[in-house]
Amino acid sequence: MRDLQGSRTVTVDQTISKATEVGKRLQTPEGMLGQIEFFVGPIAFLLLFLMAFGSLRRRNNNTMLKVVLWAAYTLSGYLITYTLWLMCDTPFHNPLFSLRTTFLMIFLGSSNSFSSYSLKDDEQWKKYAWQHIVTFMGTTKLTSEYMSSEHQLSDPCNLDPIQMRGYKYVVRGEETGWIDGSPLKITDEIVTVEKMWACQGWLLSSSGGDEDCKLKDICLSFSLYKLLALRFCSYSLPKEAHKKLWKFIRNEENGYERAFRVIELELSFLFDSFYTKYPIIFQSGCWKLKLMEISLLFIGSLVTIVFCFLPYNMNVGFLLTSLILTACTCVELLQFFLMAFSEWAKVLLLCKYIRTNSWQESKRIRKLIGLICRTQILKPWERKLRQYTILESHGYTPPRWICIPAKAGYIHRVRRGKKQSPPAKLSSEVKRAVFHSLKSYTGVLENGEASLRLNKVAGKLSWACRLETQTRVIIAWHVATSICEHEVRISDSNFLVATILSKYLAYLVAFSPKLLPDCPDDTEYVFDQTILQSRELLEGCKTGEERIRKLEEFGKAVDDTNSVIKWGAQLGQQLLKDKKDPAFIWKVLAEFWAELMVYVAPSDDAKAHAENLAIGGEFVTHLWALVSHADIKRGPPAEQPTLKRSQSWSN
Structure with missing residues (x-):
């Protein structure tokens, strides 16, 4: 019995000794380098996995899929953070570390189709995306103050919920109507629902390219999303505004299908406002910066990958760096593609179409916008x-x-x-x-x-x-x-x-x-x-x-x-x-x-x-x-x- 206990003690001591020895080896420069290169592969795999399947969690009710995506989402963040810490804490200099760090930080800071997993998670990254808070709250305040008196801008006896006459709900451009603290005023730069329905351009005409009102309804959904967002900022609408909305719902001549289609898109915008960075990207001028960022990332990645594959640079470190760059570039390119066909991009294009007479007269532009606006890559929810x-x-x-x-x-x-x-x-x-x-x-x-x-x-x-x-x-x-x-x-x-x-x-x-x-x-x-x-x-x-x-x-x-x-x-x-x-x-x-x-x-x-x-x-x-x-x-x-x-x- 004593021999058995003694052998167990020896086994435990040996295990502890081996674990201590492994820990010391991991703290050596060679060990830290090995860890960095070991984690690069899983990080690249997780990024590509999330790129391919990340959006399915709101479109598929499979429990196993949710668990796997949650694990990939959580693990990728920890692995990236830990790898960045290792690269910064190494006692030696490796020129590839700076390159890897740069691209990993770009991914963490700019990816927009990887949404946060919950509102609690969302609150964490919003601490860093301070501009999102300022933009969202500021826009919501403008919308609230404007809607408090919107019903006074139209004759209540002359409302037409079919042609949307009298529905001056703002779609885009509300920030341009706020001058020196004065109330929001309807200007040429502000696109309202009423303007959308009154547009004479062929693309948005009921007798032309929008017989089913699906294009105009994209902007209607966006406008309604702004009104629904007021509830999350402790703002409320006057009774007159609710009465107008109820009249629209009750007089919906195209029936239940259109009503639920509009609400479906509205909630899609609400989802994006909480779980993606689209509200920041599609602010006036910001999408151009995003386009510039992706272009520079793509060009820089190509140059770096070509450099890494030169004969005198071929080694494991360069191959792993190329793997990271390829994964990040694929992620960003896919996100840009999804962004270009997102509902936010469609709203931006349709509002630009209304503001620009030359666009309304160009067959090429209206065909391009019509193609983008009628293309739905992913359905908004499981249905x-x-x-x-x-x-x-x-x-x-x-x-x-x-x-x-x-x-x-x-x-x-x-x-x-x-x-x-x-x-x-x-x-x-x-x-x-x-x-x-x-x-x-x-x-x-x-x-x-x-x-x-x-x-x-x-x-x-x-x-x-x-x-x-x-x-x-x-x-x-x-x-x-x-x-x-x-x-x-x-x-x-x-x-x-x-x-x-x-x-x-x-x-x-x-x-x-x-x-x-x-x-x-x-x-x-x-x-x-x-x-x-x-x-x-x-x-x-x-x-x-x-x-x-x-x-x-x-x-x-x-x-x-x-x-x-x-x-x-x-x-x-x-x-x-x-x-x-x-x-x-x-x-x-x-x-x-x-x-x-x-x-x-x-x-x-x-x-x-x-x-x-x-x-x-x-x-x-x-x-x-x-x-x-x-x-x-x-x-x-x-x-x-x-x-x-x-x-x-x-x-």
Whole structure:
């Protein structure tokens, strides 16, 4: 026994001795040089990897992809910083170090398509990008002061939301109208939404190159983004401004597709303002400096690489330096390409087109601008609704490896019962249903009771809209919808709308409680209790059929059980009483879920929506932007008066 302990002691001592010896070798000039050259390869690889896949995190909901990108994003920063420190701390001089340091610093300071990973991360780099803060805050202040009196510049009786007459919202050039502290005045240099629609140039003409209004809508989205940004700087709009915006939304003649397209681009601009450097680059004159920087970087890289490959310079150090330069140059060239086709560049070109008569008369220029503006290299977001089903996922236990990035805060917190279902495409039927429900708003939002009254079932079903919290309402109706999905499955647009929205709102409960009306802690508590109750009730049920039968028995049982699962099962039984008319069941459910979707959209937590933009955004954020423009707020359910609407959206 003593011999065994002695051998273990010797082994530990040997390990410590070897580790000490390795540490001393790493501190020698040769060791430091070896570390520098060893880290250069991984740095170049990570830069190229982020260049190729970095933008996918807001367009793909794959958890593994998010973890890998987070690891690459975090590791690249540490490796670059550590390598720079090693090069500065070496006791010897190497002319290649200065070159490597220069290009690594250029990458850290100028890359613009590598966005920060979160708002907390964003706040760190903004400490260094002080000009971004000054520009953003200054521009926002100008916009706020201008919008406080914008409604007075037009006759309220002569507003035309179709031709945008009277909508003098600023697109670009507001800094030119601020003279000696005087209020913003509309000058020739300032491009407004009204000017955009009044432009006689063929490219922007409704009878010419912009029949679908997609080009003008790019600038409309940019203007609306500036208004939405006011919320993040504690500014507000007057009621008259909200009324004008609500009139535009309600009178949208091209329907829901255009409305969501405009909001989609608006949130894309908002994302860029928080997570990229586009707002700095596309300030007046700054893009020229960016072009000059990229040109010098490209030329300098080519010269250096050619020099490195001369016969008398061929060695490992020169090859690694060439690798760094190639990676940095590729990154910058790709970023410049993406920047040239970005929505920011399109706004700049369209505004220049309006200001310049010679551009309007040139066929070559209008063809070039039209080509750039109608080219979309990457879609703004995933365009899918994430899904979650309690009856399928209640027994899920997450693997241990996924808890590490979850604890770090880079993916959603992992708990038992939290397993997403495959995402559903954001279909036209869903957008139409929700947008029609929004347009039906006449003063007070309700959490589904209005649709129940219209379908004349409020007397027997409205109790399920008056549960203690909205989380319980969502879960109860989700369970009932799941039961109906199994028992009366039909091929119908209402079936599609109801099931997709039911699973989407359940997903928000499980994964994004901050975007819902209730306190996030209360939502998480209710969800956890529901998972525990579901596991206990459905223990041993292997198939969906068995789970549904168990729920139906539970719903019919007469006892004192008081739980969300019980309420959902009872609600499902009530809905199935109309089993002979399944189309009516799904009409009731589709209109209920569409109305509830609008009800949960208003929120004072703008930061939560901004944080979700970094991981792809949510459909509820698009609705939040719409209701924010119209200043639609949600009142307590118990205090809501009857909402009168003439007809349901499906009639």
